[in-house]
Amino acid sequence: MRKLTVLHKHFIVKTMRDCIVQYTNAYLAQAVSEDEASMYAEDIAYNCTALQNFIANNCCDTLQEAIMEQDTAPREEFVAVLRYVAEHKLVDFSYV
Numbered sequence: 788m789r790k791l792t793v794l795h796k797h798f799i800v801k802t803m804r805d806c807i808v809q810y811t812n813a814y815l816a817q818a819v820s821e822d823e824a825s826m827y828a829e830d831i832a833y834n835c836t837a838l839q840n841f842i843a844n845n846c847c848d849t850l851q852e853a854i855m856e857q858d859t860a861p862r863e864e865f866v867a868v869l870r871y872v873a874e875h876k877l878v879d880f881s882y883v
Contacts, residue, residue: 789876791845799850802868803838807831810864830861847877 811831818824837853840846851872854865872878 788879791847791877795875795877796842796845799847799868799871800838800842802871803834803841803850803865806865806868807834807838810834810861813864814860830857833857834861834865847872848879851878 810827815824815827815831818827833853834857837850840853841850851869854862854869857865873880
């Protein structure tokens with residue numbers, strides 16, 4: 788597992804932010820019922836919290852776990868983040 792650099796962190800924060808905006812525009816903005824809006828708002832809040840935790844603790848493993856714990860639709864919106872941390876060996880795969 789490689790060390791998280793400032794450039795890695797900057798890219799991950801920017802990508803997470805972009806993914807949250809994309810998810811908001813694709814799902815929450817198009818919600819037709821209050822139930823849908825509530826569900827999408829919960830997903831957005833969850834990912835904002837995951838991003839906040841990542842910024843605070845610099846832990847890619849925790850961020851990856853947070854993304855992977857979601858349902859398929861929101862998780863797929865964050866594939867770019869998952870791919871980046873995997874390609875740059877920023878997560879510990881030794882337990883797999």
